[in-house]
Amino acid sequence: MTLTTGQRAVKGLSGTLFAFVLLVLYAPFAIMLTLSFGERATAVFPPSEFTFVSYEKLLHPSDYSLFTIAGEPLTNYWPPLRLSLILGLLTALLATALALMAALAFRRRFRGRGPLFYLLLLGLLTPGVILGLGMRLFADQVGLGAHWYTTGLLLHVAWTMPFGFIVFLIFLNRYDVSVEEAAAVLGASRWKVFRTVTLPLLAPGVMGSLLFGFTLSLDEVQRSSFVMGRDQTLPMELLAVTGVRITPVVYALGSLIAVVSFALLALYFVGFERERRRTAIAEPDEDDDFTAAAPLAAAA
C-alpha cells in the first residue's frame, strides 16, 4: 500500500507519540529499579556500584549494622505491607460482591433507577480529601473509632465499589439474558441460575473488579490519611519516611511491588483472554453447515 506524504507524516507522528507515552510510563520504573541496586543516599544515575544491600535492609529491618547512611530512617516495612495486603484483599472481595449485586439490580427497571445510578458513581468524582474528612467527621459523630477495620475498610470499599460496578456494567452490556431464561425454563431456581450461568459468564468481570479493588486500595493515601487512626498502611508509611529522607531501600521496595504487580497483571491477562475465548459466542459460519448437516440429510 502506498501512502501519501501526509499519511506518512501522521503515521510517523503517531508512532513517535506512542513511543513517548511508553517512555513516560515505564522509564521511571526502570530508573527506580536501577537505583535500588545502588548504595549511596543521593540518587546518582547511573549508580557507580552494584549491591543488594537495600534488599537486605528490607529483609532484616532489625539488623541495624546494615543501615550505614547518615540519618537513614530505621523502618520496618513488613507490618504496614501486611496491613495493606489484608486491607486490599478484604476491600476487593467486599467491593466486588457489592458491585456485582448492584450491577445485576440495574439490569431491571425500577423507580429511582436513574438518580441512583449517578449517586453510585458520584464517589468516583468526589475529591478524596473531602471524602476522607467527611468519613472521619461522620465516624466521630456516631462514636465509631478510626481503625483500618472500621472507617478504613468502609472508605476503601466505598471508594473502589463504583469501579467494579462499571466493570460489571460493561460485561453485562454484551450479555444475552436469554441464557438465564433458558436455564430457568429447564428447571434452575434463581440461585441455581446465578451459580451455574450468571457467575461463570461474569467470571472475567469478577477478576477485573477484584483487581481494581485491590490495586486502588493498595495505592490509596488521600482518603486513608483521615480514617486509619493509628494504623499505618504501606503508602502512608512510605510517604512518612520519604518526608524524612529517601534512601535506596524505598527504591528496592518500590521495585519489588512493581515486579509483583506486573506478574499479577500478566497472569490476569492470560486468564482473561482464555476466559473470553471460552465464553464468547462467535457468529456461526453458515458455510460450514453443508458438510456438517450432511449426516442429518442422509438420515432423513
Next chain:
Amino acid sequence: MTTPSGYLELAGVEKRFGETAVLHGIDLSIAEGEFVSLIGPSGSGKTTTLRIITGTDEPTSGAVRLRGEDITFVPAHKRGFAMVFQHFALFPHKNVYDNVAYGLQLRGTAKRELTERVTTMLERVHMREYASRRVNELSGGQRQRVAIARALVIEPRLVLLDEPTGALDAKLRLRMQSQLKELHRELGLTFVHVTHNQSEALALADRVFVMNDGRVEQSGPPASVFNAPATRFVADFVGRNNLIDGTVEGGDFVTALGTFALNGRVARDGLRGSCTAVIRSDSLRLGEPPEGCPRLEAELQALEYGGSFVTWFLHAAGTALQLDLRAEESGELEPAIGRRYRVWWKPEDAHYLCND
C-alpha cells in the same frame, strides 16, 4: 370451532405494560401431543403469550392451566417445560454435552442414566461426535440442534419453540423443519411453536393460531385457515392473496377498480356492507376472459422469478395485485414493465369477507 380437550389452556389472558395492552384476552386450548403454531407479525403478542406459558412473564389477568391445574403463578423452573430460543441461548461456558446434560443435572438424574439419555439425544440430532466441542465452535445449524437436544432430553411436559429456524438460512430451515416434525412424531411431546413465517407454521402444525394486535384472529388446521381466511387480516397474512376492498350495492360489488357482478351470491352467501374480495395469486389470470368473468386493467410494475413460477406485481387504482404464472406461460407473454394488462378471475375463485 371445536376445541380439543385441554391439556394446556389459556383463559382470558391479558397483559398490560403500564397503559399499553399487549394481549387483549387470549383463549386457547391445546391437546396433549399436539403441534400448535402461533403465527402473526412482530408485535402481535405471540412472544408475550409464549413467555406467559413458560412462566418467564406473568399475565395481568387470566389463567394458565396445565391438565386443569392452575399454573399461572408457578415459577418457570417448576413447570417442567423446555424452550428452544431463536438465537439458541446455549450456555457459552459449557461444551455440547454439558449443555444437553444441564436440565437432567438439575433434576438429580443418576450418572449412568444421565450419560445414556444425553448420548441418545445427541445421536438423535446427529451431534454425538461434537459432544466435547465448545458451543462457539459450532455452526448455526449445529447450535440449533444442540438447543433442541437440550430442550427435549428432559422429556418436558411442554416444548416451546420461539422462531426456531429464524436464525438459519433457507435451505437449512427446511431441513430443520423436517427434523422437528420427525422428533415430534417420535417423542409424542406437546409442541407450541411461535413464528412469523407462515409457510413454516403451515408445514409443521396440526393447528395454527393466527394472532394480530394481541388477539387470536383465527385458529384451526392449517389447510382451513389457508383456504378460508376468516378475516381480512388473516387473508392478508396467510397465503398469497389479493385483497380488493369494496361495498355490496344491489347485486354488484363496487370497488375503486370497477364494478363486478356478484350473480346471485349476495343472497346465497349473505353478502352486505363493506366487503373484501380475496383472490389467491394463482387464481388471477391474464388475457381475454370468458363471458361473465370479472376483469380489470392493471399496470405491470415488477416481476419476481421463483423457479417454475413467475410472480407478476401489478397496480390498478391504488390496489397492489400479484399473480403467479408458470414460467413458460409468462415468457410467452413477453412481459414489459409499465404496460397495461387485462386481469380476470372466475367468479367462484373470489372469497368474500364482509364486516357488517
